Amino acid sequence: MANETFETRCVHAGRDDLRRLGVHAPPLDLSTTYPLPDLETAAASIESMANGGGPLGNPVYARLYNPTVGRFEAALAELEGAEEAVGFASGMAALTACLLAVRSRGSHVVAIRPLYGGSDHLLCSRLLGLDVTWSEPDGVSRALRPDTALVILETPANPTLALVDIEEVVEQAGRVPVLVDSTFATPVLQNPLRHGARLVLHSATKFLGGHGDVVAGVVATDPALASELRQIRIATGALLHPLAAYLLHRGLQTLPLRVRASQHGAEVLAQRLAGHPAVQAVHYPGRPGADGRGLLGRQMHGPGSLLSFEPRGGRPAALRLLQELRLVTPAVSLGSTDTLIQHPASMTHKVVDPRTREEVGISGGLLRISVGLEDPEDLWLDLEQALEAASSTRLVLAAARVPLQSSRSRTA
DSSP states (O other), rough: TTHHHHHHHHHHOOOTTTTHHHHHOOOOOSSSSSSSHHHHHHHHHHHHHHHTOOSOOOOOBBTOHHHHHHHHHHHHHHHOOOSSSEEEESSSHHHHHHHTGGGGGGGGGESSSSEEEEEEEHHHHHSSSSSEEEEOOOGHHHOOOOOEEEEEEEOOOOOTTOHHHHHHHHHTTSSSEEEETTTTTTTOOOOGGTTOOEEEEEEEETTOOOOOOOOOEEEEOOHHHHHHHHHHHHTTTOOHHHEHHHHHHHHHHHHHHHHHHHHHHHHHHHHHHTTOTTTTEEEEEETSSSTOOOOOOOOOOOSSSSEEETTTTTTHHHHHHHHHOOOSSEOSOOSSSSOOOTTTTTTTTSOOHHHHHHHHOOOTEEEEEOOSSHHHHHHHHHHHHHHHHHHHHHHHHHHHTTTOGGGGGGGO
């Protein structure tokens, strides 16, 4: 399907066997075990899967392989331009498997902040026996050691939306593999493998599922690392449930439509928030000056549908604003059809050291929004009334004697 557009491939990827099966929708296989035709075939199949390969005609047992999971993996690999992909029970299970897979190459990891709070916490915990050096994007080469096994980055970064030049990091890393958490971008807006990364990680819970009803992770990579990841998944039991894989595969069909529609909403809200006197700062890749390295168009196909902002008045104003919202839902996670807002310092990045949070721009007043598919005008009216209702915001505005503007006097 190399000649089809990305949108067409999203609809048809991972469905190559449906005509042969005589079905239109991919079947959902919930079997935990499979009848064995003979012991020799079963033994050969188990040996193949234990070594990171696929089944030889018979999956034997669901922890080893599931055809519904396999279809989703094939589809995601195609959309990322990867040879293979491996699904996991969650994004954190996927990251853990990646760290275990490179452990034989060394015990040192170079990581660029900010990362998702759970990722940061796992790296700092030393649970996996890894030594981590935190680096700025332009300092990766200086942070490398002979035992460096992996370089990790997230772009756009959670929750500041900072962009990292993948090609620059890959060049600095040399022979050390680079893992990119591309959850915020999705394959619609960014394909890190094409810029030299060796592993692409997604919390599939987010945009890939897209409806807030599935927890999963997936890694797209080359056959050698995919084989190691599958071995780890079998040994640790971090398998992706077939029902989750079914929902994820279905979600891929509408992924481009959802991402681009919510991106439009984010662009509208970022502009409106930036022009509101009660807002101190807006962080969004599409804002003027936010993309100093010219990565939009070169690395990303668009600024995405997440943004963060800081209301005047800091943490008290941010918390009051959350209480006043009526349409936007205060909740963690992102990439769903409805708009979610959360306070990173209290939620997703609570486990990160407070001093580190401040150093990477996660202030007490920072709020992160994942824009959904609602009408941007409805979302703005809700955000505007919440800003105006926050008591600390009123005090700030009164002291500054700055009148509030009606949304009807501003254009998108």
